[in-house]
Amino acid sequence: MAETLLEMKNIEKIFAHVHALDHVNFEICKGEVVSLLGENGAGKSTLIKILTGVYPKDGGEIFFEGKQVEIDNKHDAEKLGIAVIFQELSLIPTLSVTQNIMLGKEMSTLGMIHYSAEKKKIAELIQRYDFPLEADAIVETLSVAQRQMVEILKALSADAKLIIMDEPTASLSRKESEVLYKIINQLRDQGVSIIYISHRLEEVFNLADRIAILRDGKNVGLVDREEIVPGDVVKMMIGKRLSEATASRNLTLSDKEVVLEVKNLTHLGYYENVSFQVHAGEVLVLTGLVGSGRTEVLRSIFGADPYDSGQVIYRGEVLKKNRIKHTVSKGFGLIPEDRRTQGFAPLLSVTRNVAVTNYDALAHMGFVNRAKEDELGEAVVGMVDLRPANPNVAVGNLSGGNQQKVVLGKWLTRDLNVILIDEPTVGIDIGAKDEIYDFIEKMTMQGIAVLMVSSDIAEVLRVAHRIIVMKEGRVIREFHDGAVTQEQILLAQSGLKEQAKEEAQYE
Amino acid sequence: MRQETLRRIISFALLVILLVIFSATSDTFLTANNIMNLLRECSVVGTLAIGVTMCIITGGNDLSCGALLGLVSMVIANLYHYTAFSLELILAVGLLTALLGGLLNGICISVLKIPDFVATLSTGMIFTGLIYLFAIRNESGLITSETIRNETIASWGGSFGNGLYYSTVVFFVVAIIAQVYLKHTKSGTYLYAMGANRKSAEYSGISFVKTKITAFMISAGTAFIGALLLLGRNRAVETATGTGLEFQAISATVIGGCAFSGGRGDAIGTVIGVLFMQVLRNGILKYNFSTQTQSVISGVVIVVMLIFDAYYNEYMQKKTTKASAVAREKKAVN
Numbered sequence: 001m002a003e004t005l006l007e008m009k010n011i012e013k014i015f016a017h018v019h020a021l022d023h024v025n026f027e028i029c030k031g032e033v034v035s036l037l038g039e040n041g042a043g044k045s046t047l048i049k050i051l052t053g054v055y056p057k058d059g060g061e062i063f064f065e066g067k068q069v070e071i072d073n074k075h076d077a078e079k080l081g082i083a084v085i086f087q088e089l090s091l092i093p094t095l096s097v098t099q100n101i102m103l104g105k106e107m108s109t110l111g112m113i114h115y116s117a118e119k120k121k122i123a124e125l126i127q128r129y130d131f132p133l134e135a136d137a138i139v140e141t142l143s144v145a146q147r148q149m150v151e152i153l154k155a156l157s158a159d160a161k162l163i164i165m166d167e168p169t170a171s172l173s174r175k176e177s178e179v180l181y182k183i184i185n186q187l188r189d190q191g192v193s194i195i196y197i198s199h200r201l202e203e204v205f206n207l208a209d210r211i212a213i214l215r216d217g218k219n220v221g222l223v224d225r226e227e228i229v230p231g232d233v234v235k236m237m238i239g240k241r242l243s244e245a246t247a248s249r250n251l252t253l254s255d256k257e258v259v260l261e262v263k264n265l266t267h268l269g270y271y272e273n274v275s276f277q278v279h280a281g282e283v284l285v286l287t288g289l290v291g292s293g294r295t296e297v298l299r300s301i302f303g304a305d306p307y308d309s310g311q312v313i314y315r316g317e318v319l320k321k322n323r324i325k326h327t328v329s330k331g332f333g334l335i336p337e338d339r340r341t342q343g344f345a346p347l348l349s350v351t352r353n354v355a356v357t358n359y360d361a362l363a364h365m366g367f368v369n370r371a372k373e374d375e376l377g378e379a380v381v382g383m384v385d386l387r388p389a390n391p392n393v394a395v396g397n398l399s400g401g402n403q404q405k406v407v408l409g410k411w412l413t414r415d416l417n418v419i420l421i422d423e424p425t426v427g428i429d430i431g432a433k434d435e436i437y438d439f440i441e442k443m444t445m446q447g448i449a450v451l452m453v454s455s456d457i458a459e460v461l462r463v464a465h466r467i468i469v470m471k472e473g474r475v476i477r478e479f480h481d482g483a484v485t486q487e488q489i490l491l492a493q494s495g496l497k498e499q500a501k502e503e504a505q506y507e
Numbered sequence: 508m509r510q511e512t513l514r515r516i517i518s519f520a521l522l523v524i525l526l527v528i529f530s531a532t533s534d535t536f537l538t539a540n541n542i543m544n545l546l547r548e549c550s551v552v553g554t555l556a557i558g559v560t561m562c563i564i565t566g567g568n569d570l571s572c573g574a575l576l577g578l579v580s581m582v583i584a585n586l587y588h589y590t591a592f593s594l595e596l597i598l599a600v601g602l603l604t605a606l607l608g609g610l611l612n613g614i615c616i617s618v619l620k621i622p623d624f625v626a627t628l629s630t631g632m633i634f635t636g637l638i639y640l641f642a643i644r645n646e647s648g649l650i651t652s653e654t655i656r657n658e659t660i661a662s663w664g665g666s667f668g669n670g671l672y673y674s675t676v677v678f679f680v681v682a683i684i685a686q687v688y689l690k691h692t693k694s695g696t697y698l699y700a701m702g703a704n705r706k707s708a709e710y711s712g713i714s715f716v717k718t719k720i721t722a723f724m725i726s727a728g729t730a731f732i733g734a735l736l737l738l739g740r741n742r743a744v745e746t747a748t749g750t751g752l753e754f755q756a757i758s759a760t761v762i763g764g765c766a767f768s769g770g771r772g773d774a775i776g777t778v779i780g781v782l783f784m785q786v787l788r789n790g791i792l793k794y795n796f797s798t799q800t801q802s803v804i805s806g807v808v809i810v811v812m813l814i815f816d817a818y819y820n821e822y823m824q825k826k827t828t829k830a831s832a833v834a835r836e837k838k839a840v841n
Contacts, residue, residue, distance in 0.1 A: 074710070090710065092703045094511075094770040095696065103700055104711030111692045141509060 002029040005065060005193045006051075006162060012059030013046050013217075020046045022217045023060070028162065028210075031191040033184060034222075035198065035208035039237055040456065043217040044197055048164055052077045052084055065161075083155030084164045091147055093140035098122040100139055101154045125153055129186060132179075145176035152183065156192070163187065164195045169203060170291040174472070181207060199289045201230045201494040215239050234490045238457075248485040249461040254279035257315075259449035260418050262301060265310035270296040271473035274310070278418070278449040283440060285460050286453045288470035289493055294453040295337050297470075298420050301451070302334045303327045314418065328357075331417030335407055335424055337453070343407040346396025350386065350406055351377025353395050357410040380409035385435065401432020408439055419443060421452040425459060437463055457486050471495050510819050511771060514764040514812070518776065521762075521808065522783045529790035536793055543670040547740075549785035550678035551576075551733045553778065556756035557678075557685045558729030560777045561722040563760055564689070566702035566769025567616060567623030569726045570753050571631035575608045577749025578634040578641070579734040584744040585641040587655050594659055602731050608634060609727025613720030631753070638746050654743045663739025674736040681732060685725075685774035698722055702769025759784055761809050766816060783808075 006028050013021040021043050028034045038044045049055040051062070053071040062069050064080050071077050091100050098119045107114045107121075122135040131149045139147060148168060155163050165184075169177040184194055184207055198204055204211060205225060212222045213236045220236045260278040265271070271293030278284045286294040299305040301312050303324040312319045320326045336342035344353045355362055355373045362372050377391030384405040386398075395406050404424060411419060421440070425433045440463055444450055454460050460467060467484065469477040469492040477492040530537040555572050562569040583601045586592055592600075608630065615626040642650045655661075666672045689695040700708035701718045709715060737748065763780030765772030788801040 090704070090707045092700045092707060092770065094699055094703045099696060103696070103708070104713055106693050106696070108693050111694055113691055113693055113696065115691065138509060 002031055004028075004063075005030045005032075007063040008047070008051065008060065009063070010060040011047065011050060011057055011062075013043075013050060013055065014058050020217050021050070021057075024214065024217065024219050025222070026212055026219075027222070028193045028195060030161075030193055031188050032209045033188055033194045033196055033207050034210045034212055035196045035204040036212050036214070037198075037201075037204065037233060037237060038214035041216075042214040042237070044214055045166075046217075047214070048084070048166070048195070048197070052082060052164070078158060081159055081161035082164070083158060083160035083162070084166070085148060085151045085155065085168060086166075091139045091150055093138075095139060096135070097126075097133060097137050097139060097142075097150050097153075098135045100150055101125075101157050105158075122153070122157075125157060129153070129156075129183065131183070143176070144171050145173075145179060148172070148180065149183070152187075156187075160192065162193045162195065164197070166197045167199070167290065168196075169198065169200065170289070177203070199494060201233060201491075204233075205230060213237055230491065230494075231487070234487050237490070238486050248483050249464065250483050251464065251466055251480055253480050254282040254465060256280040256282065256447075259315060260301070260451065261311075261313040262297070263311040263313065265297065265300060265307055265312065267296060267300060267305070267307040271470070274470075274475055276468055276475070276478075278451050280447045280449055281444045283444055283450040283452060283463050283465045285464040285467050286451070286470060287455060287457075287460050287467060287489065287493065289455070291472075292470040292493075293473040294455075294470050295422055298334070298422055298451065298453050301327075302332060302420050304334070331415050333357075333411030333414065333416050333419045335404075335411070335419070335421040337422040339403055339407050344395045344403060344410075347394055349377070349392045350381065350395055350398075350409075351391040353406055354380045354391075354409050354413065358413055376413060380406070380413060383412055384409045384439070399429075399432070401428040401435070404428055404432070404436060405439075408436070412439075412443075416443070416446075416448050418449045418451065421450065423454055423456075424452070425454075425456065433459075457489055460489060461486065469493055510816065510823070511764060513819070514816070515776060515779075517815070518762055518764060518779045518783065518812075522779055522786065525783065525786045525790060529786065529793070533790065533793045536790060539670055541789070543666075543672065543675070545785055545789045546675040546678075547672040548789070549781050550672070550674035551736050551740075552752055552755045552759065552784075553678040553781040554681050554729050554733040554736060555752055556759045556777050556781050557681050557774055558726035559753070559756045560685065560760050560763075560765060560772055560774060561689075561698060561725045562623065563757070563765040563767065564698045564702050564769060564772050565718060565722045566705070566767075567719065567722065568757065568767065569612065569627050569723065570624065570757075571608070571612060571627040571634055572726050572730050572756060573749045573751060573753035574631040574634035574638070575605060575727060575730040575749070576733045576737065576752060577638050577744075577747075578608065579605045579731050580738055580744040580748050581638045581641045581746075583734065583738060584653070584655060585643060587657065588643050588653055594657065598735075601734065605727040605731035605734070606724060608730070609724040610720065612727070613716075613723035616723065617716040617719035635750070638748075642746050650746060652743045652745050655738065656742075660738050661742055663735060664742070665739075674739065677732065677736060679778075681729060682774045682778045689773050694718075694721055699770050702771075704770070755784065758805055758809055762805075762812060 004027055008024065008026040011021050011024045012019070024043065024047060026047065036044050036047070046055065050057045051071065053073045053076050056072065062071060069080060071080070092103065095103070098115070101122055102118050107118050119135045126133050126135060131153070133146055133149055139150060142150070152163065168180060172180065181203070184196070187194060196204070196207060208225050210222060210224055211228065211233060213220045213233065215237060220239065256279045258277045259280050263275050265274045274297050276284065286297065288294050296305060300307045303322050303326060306322040314330050319330065340346070351373055354377055358376060359368065362369055362376065374391070381389050381391045386402055386405055395403055398406065424436055428436070440450060452463065467479040467489065468475055469489065471493065476495070479488070535541060555576060559569050559572055579601045582604045583597055586597045586600060612627055612630050615621045615630065616623050643653045645651045663673060689698065697708065697713045697718050700711070700713055701715065705715065738744070759780035760772060760777050761780070762783055763772065763776030763778070765776065784805055787804055788798060791801045792798070
């Protein structure tokens with residue numbers, strides 16, 4: 001084995017009495033690709049943030065090139081040669097590739113930049129790695145994949161020895177991903193080490209030399225790729241912490257009336273040919289990795305985003321495209337993905353936030369009936385069991401769980417037929433999660449059709465009556481009858497087949 | 508094509524169209540005298556607009572520059588009237604006034620984190636108030652406008668003898684220096700970086716405070732130069748001097764391709780914008796239309812430019828997502 005580049009020993013991190021990282025060990029050799037795996041909340045990003053100086057560690061030691069080091073801020077990390085490739089947004093769109101790579105470390109005399117010299121240097125760098133890029137191109141004219149290459153060049157030009165990539169292929173097409181794989185292999189050959197974080201087991205098994213698995217802030221393995229199969233990796237990620245009851249679920253196909261039907265819905269560049277039905281009183285869950293198109297489908301159904309072709313049908317009636325007012329009048333509601341920016345107005349009171357979706361009933365000729373508004377506020381506080389039970393408190397001051405209850409409350413007061421819910425429990429504590437699941441169940445009892453997007457497998461198994469798995473904008477798998485387990489869903493999400501016979505069925 | 512390239516072509520084309528129309532329909536437009544006058548007329552606003560360009564590129568704005576120009580003029584006039592200071596000393600105090608104003612803006616925005624718009628709106632009100640404080644008064648305490656009888660200052664308003672005014676040359680020299688600064692220096696590049704993506708710029712070790720203060724100090728510097736040009740031509744200062752110039756300057760930058768969101772625009776674009784507005788005003792006067800007509804047309808042009816920016820960006824974004832979708836589709840077929 002090659003020389004060890006980085007070793008992290010017994011790393012500890014405690015957030016509010018919770019062990020986010022519990023004596024975690026990690027190592028990577030020179031010219032090695034190590035994939036870091038784990039479910040959401042397993043501690044991957046905490047570990048990376050400690051490595052890059054974003055968070056201080058609460059215990060443990062870091063060795064880089066054999067020497068013990070302290071990484072207190074991102075400059076320390078940079079000096080050592082540790083670079084992170086950000087998803088997007090970290091380049092200056094209106095500057096050229098050269099200007100971006102050289103930003104902050106320009107070649108200059110008395111403030112005047114030697115652009116031609118810089119350009120020559122960058123052109124050589126591009127040629128060395130054979131990237132399809134022009135040193136002079138303005139970044140905003142580049143594709144996402146090319147921008148990522150600029151990021152990689154930026155890291156390399158700073159003499160990075162270790163490059164961290166976090167879900168780098170999430171927004172890339174297959175072809176672009178393949179170019180990235182080639183680049184990664186090339187970097188490895190040149191002795192650069194790469195920590196590769198991805199949920200896509202397929203690519204992990206293509207790229208990684210070793211796979212490190214975290215679960216609940218603890219190491220569960222650092223294994224050679226040859227010594228393990230994807231199924232085992234999934235088992236290690238899930239562990240045995242879940243009881244059998246929640247590790248799997250018996251699904252049943254509803255025989256009630258179809259309330260919502262989506263037919264061949266396509267929005268080029270986001271999702272294609274998506275079709276499904278939701279029955280009265282049923283919870284259909286759309287799941288899949290980030291970038292699989294789940295949220296986009298939900299938003300199009302609600303009318304928040306357009307689509308290119310296909311139909312959204314409510315009880316036999318084809319709904320108008322991109323018209324939220326129209327869908328809301330049919331009894332649709334949306335609990336959006338990011339409640340902070342889309343779900344509520346933080347400075348306004350609970351009453352005002354709830355009233356926003358109800359002004360059709362509360363206002364007469366443009367004048368709001370404040371007494372009715374207050375009544376509604378009181379009613380919602382009782383309905384969702386808000387804590388504190390005060391309708392006048394600003395929603396921004398509530399806890400995450402109570403904020404989400406307010407967002408739910410906005411729709412509960414209406415005559416609801418279909419509710420679209422997107423990742424309802426992100427950042428919410430366990431107790432409040434249960435309450436939200438109870439609300440969803442209550443809604444199904446009233447015959448409301450529920451279409452939910454979730455990437456939390458435990459949550460999917462808890463509430464789903466039926467499950468649809470999406471990948472790269474397409475529906476690739478439906479679970480509708482009989483038992484389904486976490487493993488099956490995880491494998492389907494990452495695009496791996498469980499058995500040969502299913503391969504034939506779904507290919 | 509990139510938005511910037513397209514915008515440059517459009518604004519330049521608009522200027523040419525105006526020139527062609529006015530030349531063809533008016534005998535008095537395309538005369539050396541008129542053109543020289545026109546270039547002289549726009550030099551004060553033009554110089555000011557170059558400074559504002561810097562602020563807009565950082566993603567901000569400077570609504571106080573007109574008032575600062577007025578204040579600097581008034582300070583100089585006041586000292587000339589009431590003291591026996593040498594002209595050098597008076598100018599030094601004027602420059603100091605400008606730079607303190609710029610520093611105040613820069614600190615409010617960067618250190619105190621007040622949004623540019625509100626910060627410069629307030630400092631502009633302070634500057635306007637100070638203009639009255641420094642105004643020259645007669646025996647009964649009423650504000651008067653006293654002509655500055657100084658040959659040096661008067662000579663600034665002169666020309667090279669062939670009709671080319673000094674102020675025109677100053678404006679173009681300022682613009683050329685600004686263009687070189689923006690495109691070829693570290694500091695200039697940082698203005699773009701800060702405006703287009705502040706976080707990323709900061710991650711690259713660029714200081715927000717330093718960058719903002721730099722931009723607003725430059726704007727203050729151009730307000731100082733603008734004040735000198737104005738004094739040279741008018742040789743008198745009124746309390747209303749400078750008022751509203753900031754809006755003309757900002758309009759010119761927008762026509763020239765600056766984006767309020769930051770990261771876009773340059774001095775050449777601003778010069779085109781300034782010339783467009785001045786040609787429009789000059790030509791319209793020849794038709795005996797009121798100056799308000801110029802206001803209306805400039806306003807419409809600005810709105811159209813802004814609509815263009817918004818839609819073009821959206822269109823380009825759609826095009827790239829569709830392109831990658833098509834690429835994915837092809838791959839799937841193969």
